[in-house]
Amino acid sequence: MTGKFRLSRRQFVGAALAALAVPVIQACTPIGTPVPGTQPEATQPPLDTTPSPETEPTTLPETGQEPSELPYTGRTDVSGQIEFWHFWGSPLRRNAIRRVIAGFNEQYPEIQVTETFVPFGDIWTRAIAAVAAGSGMPDVLVDTVQLFDRAQNNIMTNLQDLAERDNITEADFWPHAWSQANVDGNLYGLPYETDIRVLYYNKAQFADAGLDPEVAPADWDALWTAADSLDIIAANGSIERMGFHPLIGNIGLDQWAWCNGGEWQAEDGTPTINAPENVEALAWIQQWSDRYGKPNVDAFQGTFGPPGLQDRFMSGKMSSLVDIQGYTSFLNFFNPNLSTEEGENLGYGLGAIPPAPGHEPAALSGGFALANPRGSQQTEAMWEFAKYAVYVGQASWARDTYAVPTVQDLARNDPVLNADPRWSFFIEAMDYGRPGVFNPFYPNMLEVLGPAVDAVLSGSMTPQEALDDAQRRAEEEIARARG
Amino acid sequence: MKPSEVEATARPRSGIVTHWRREAIVGYLFALPWIIHFLALTVGPMAFSLYASFTSYNIVNPPRWIGIDNYRFIFLSDDRFRIALYNTLYYVIIKTPIVIVLSLIFAVLLNNPIPGKRIFRTIYYLPTVITGVAAIFLWIWVLNPAGLLNRGLALIGIRGPNWFYDPAWSKPGLVVMSLWYIGSPILIFLAGLQDVPQHLYEAADIDGAGTWAKFRAITIPLLSPTIFFQIVTQIIGAFQVFNTAFVVSITAHTTAGDPAQSLLFYAVYLYLRGFRQLQMGFASALAWILFVIVLVITVIQVRLSERWVYYAG
Numbered sequence: 001m002t003g004k005f006r007l008s009r010r011q012f013v014g015a016a017l018a019a020l021a022v023p024v025i026q027a028c029t030p031i032g033t034p035v036p037g038t039q040p041e042a043t044q045p046p047l048d049t050t051p052s053p054e055t056e057p058t059t060l061p062e063t064g065q066e067p068s069e070l071p072y073t074g075r076t077d078v079s080g081q082i083e084f085w086h087f088w089g090s091p092l093r094r095n096a097i098r099r100v101i102a103g104f105n106e107q108y109p110e111i112q113v114t115e116t117f118v119p120f121g122d123i124w125t126r127a128i129a130a131v132a133a134g135s136g137m138p139d140v141l142v143d144t145v146q147l148f149d150r151a152q153n154n155i156m157t158n159l160q161d162l163a164e165r166d167n168i169t170e171a172d173f174w175p176h177a178w179s180q181a182n183v184d185g186n187l188y189g190l191p192y193e194t195d196i197r198v199l200y201y202n203k204a205q206f207a208d209a210g211l212d213p214e215v216a217p218a219d220w221d222a223l224w225t226a227a228d229s230l231d232i233i234a235a236n237g238s239i240e241r242m243g244f245h246p247l248i249g250n251i252g253l254d255q256w257a258w259c260n261g262g263e264w265q266a267e268d269g270t271p272t273i274n275a276p277e278n279v280e281a282l283a284w285i286q287q288w289s290d291r292y293g294k295p296n297v298d299a300f301q302g303t304f305g306p307p308g309l310q311d312r313f314m315s316g317k318m319s320s321l322v323d324i325q326g327y328t329s330f331l332n333f334f335n336p337n338l339s340t341e342e343g344e345n346l347g348y349g350l351g352a353i354p355p356a357p358g359h360e361p362a363a364l365s366g367g368f369a370l371a372n373p374r375g376s377q378q379t380e381a382m383w384e385f386a387k388y389a390v391y392v393g394q395a396s397w398a399r400d401t402y403a404v405p406t407v408q409d410l411a412r413n414d415p416v417l418n419a420d421p422r423w424s425f426f427i428e429a430m431d432y433g434r435p436g437v438f439n440p441f442y443p444n445m446l447e448v449l450g451p452a453v454d455a456v457l458s459g460s461m462t463p464q465e466a467l468d469d470a471q472r473r474a475e476e477e478i479a480r481a482r483g
Numbered sequence: 484m485k486p487s488e489v490e491a492t493a494r495p496r497s498g499i500v501t502h503w504r505r506e507a508i509v510g511y512l513f514a515l516p517w518i519i520h521f522l523a524l525t526v527g528p529m530a531f532s533l534y535a536s537f538t539s540y541n542i543v544n545p546p547r548w549i550g551i552d553n554y555r556f557i558f559l560s561d562d563r564f565r566i567a568l569y570n571t572l573y574y575v576i577i578k579t580p581i582v583i584v585l586s587l588i589f590a591v592l593l594n595n596p597i598p599g600k601r602i603f604r605t606i607y608y609l610p611t612v613i614t615g616v617a618a619i620f621l622w623i624w625v626l627n628p629a630g631l632l633n634r635g636l637a638l639i640g641i642r643g644p645n646w647f648y649d650p651a652w653s654k655p656g657l658v659v660m661s662l663w664y665i666g667s668p669i670l671i672f673l674a675g676l677q678d679v680p681q682h683l684y685e686a687a688d689i690d691g692a693g694t695w696a697k698f699r700a701i702t703i704p705l706l707s708p709t710i711f712f713q714i715v716t717q718i719i720g721a722f723q724v725f726n727t728a729f730v731v732s733i734t735a736h737t738t739a740g741d742p743a744q745s746l747l748f749y750a751v752y753l754y755l756r757g758f759r760q761l762q763m764g765f766a767s768a769l770a771w772i773l774f775v776i777v778l779v780i781t782v783i784q785v786r787l788s789e790r791w792v793y794y795a796g
């Protein structure tokens with residue numbers, strides 16, 4: 001009989017409505033189950049986010065050694081227990097941060113630090129939910145340039161009084177790192193690690209192609225000419241080796257426009273997305289895309305593996321690309337064989353970000369900050385930890401991870417870091433580092449660039465049309481937020 | 484009638500009423516845990532999200548009433564709303580019929596007395612029990628431009644598309660991937676098929692009906708309530724597509740919704756607004772719009788079903 005599937009209409013509608021109502025509405029329930037993890041949008045490459053199987057908190061033992069002299073105004077008599085949330089789950093970074101904590105415990109035996117790994121995509125959602133709920137928030141949270149937004153929304157504690165008490169000022173830091181943690185003259189986090197983007201190129205491939213392996217392409221024209229010699233394209237158009245592509249690497253239109261003298265907003269926050277320099281930069285990217293053919297580039301990108309011997313640069317598929325200085329740690333670890341046809345391993349070379357002819361290099365210097373979520377009862381202890389981690393711990397952190405310490409003195413003078421001959425190049429490159437673009441009414445304003453680039457590369461809009469459209473979108477979002 | 488007689492006739496009736504009432508109270512008591520759960524965790528959040536959709540709300544600070552501004556922006560200015568709705572409708576329209584037809588075909592095949600049919604049933608159902616994200620990664624590799632599927636196509640001389648790297652092929656890629664999960668619809672169809680009375684087929688055999696005629700005139704009509712149920716639930720499920728699109732786009736492109744916003748489905752956009760940009764009011768408005776869309780489509784289907792769904796008996 002058909003009895004089993006005999007539903008009356010009313011029963012059916014009822015069941016169907018119940019089935020659809022719950023998930024749809026739950027989707028926007030403000031505070032709920034953890035949401036799926038996401039990749040970082042910030043400046044760190046995916047290589048930092050390998051989730052660790054261990055997600056449970058780890059408590060480090062106190063060591064009880066005699067405190068030594070600290071390079072900042074510290075109070076080792078402060079006591080308490082602090083909960084530290086970070087997203088450094090890869091074995092390398094997890095060990096590196098534990099080393100920093102162990103050093104802290106030697107100096108501050110009265111403060112116990114519990115470090116907890118929280119995946120990158122979850123960490124802010126969880127912390128914000130805890131702040132909203134008024135309990136369960138960490139005392140120390142690794143935050144990013146989005147700190148502006150958190151400060152504005154009253155999610156993080158204002159640390160300005162503590163900074164003034166201990167005489168912690170901009171003078172010690174890279175200016176961009178300091179500015180990213182400050183809102184209207186108030187400090188909301190202590191900058192921890194920064195980065196700089198540079199050009200990596202395969203010296204052996206340069207030599208084989210008849211280019212000088214000791215000279216990095218200096219500007220956009222030089223990149224284009226070098227690629228003429230470096231590209232290896234099959235008869236059907238499929239790419240076997242690519243000299244360069246402005247969108248393959250750790251960089252995008254936002255920074256290429258800076259390299260052409262462009263800006264994304266005026267000082268008063270008015271978007272200037274369709275400024276002529278930005279349109280030119282997008283047109284330049286379009287030339288590269290047309291050079292190879294977008295479907296070929298798409299197919300080529302699908303052949304890359306994660307950082308390692310199958311990655312785009314180490315495998316020799318890309319002759320040059322832009323990445324942060326931290327990529328060096330992977331190159332050092334995997335030590336790829338970058339040999340000429342004669343078998344001479346020339347390794348890789350570094351260059352400044354190539355700007356448009358006649359312009360200066362410019363690139364995003366991102367990074368993080370140690371912040372204190374509102375509602376935390378351990379602000380004093382957190383502050384001592386943050387100072388230690390930033391002024392002392394960042395040395396061992398940088399040696400382990402190749403991050404650039406935010407404290408200039410550490411970055412410039414640490415003997416172990418300087419033992420690597422490339423380190424001084426990175427420090428020089430820091431001069432062209434800039435903070436990210438932040439619009440108080442539209443924190444993610446540069447998200448409008450993604451669709452614009454897509455529209456141009458797919459041929460549905462000209463660069464001017466695409467950026468006009470992006471400008472309109474940004475203006476509408478800002479108008480909406482202003483209310 | 485004497486008072487005592489009145490009492491005598493009234494007593495049994497009030498006894499029944501009391502009994503019914505007692506039974507009702509006991510019933511409600513049994514249902515109470517569910518009712519509390521429903522009110523507190525479903526109706527409550529729904530009501531709050533309806534309120535939140537008229538506010539600017541970022542979780543941390545109290546909601547600020549802004550009237551219909553969220554809705555006005557969504558309908559008049561929001562490109563991404565339109566893109567997300569288009570992507571979602573595309574997915575619903577392409578995926579639903581394919582899933583229904585394929586799972587029906589498989590169910591009919593598996594309903595035959597073939598050797599090893601239990602093994603096949605298990606195999607078809609297996610993907611459903613595999614952890615979602617792990618299976619999605621598997622498919623990202625299969626559908627890689629240089630992956631398993633394209634290599635297979637290359638063997639027969641076809642240059643396969645770039646799937647998740649090409650905005651024109653990313654949604655079809657997702658549909659291909661979703662076909663892996665037809666284990667549950669197959670099971671439901673199988674249950675429906677086994678409810679079709681055998682004597683109808685026997686009678687048809689006597690009348691000399693062929694296989695196709697039996698399928699069209701007996702199987703389909705008697706299976707129509709099941710088909711209707713599948714259509715409704717598949718459409719609702721397709722409207723809510725999130726995991727696959729989200730994981731695929733952030734793995735292949737790092738930006739949710741890419742390539743070229745072709746995987747920006749409605750639920751993905753809602754998530755980005757709510758949890759990335761902390762615009763919970765806006766996200767609530769999006770959720771209610773989706774709710775109304777799905778509700779309207781479902782009601783239309785229920786109305787239309789009167790014309791083609793046959794409830795035997």
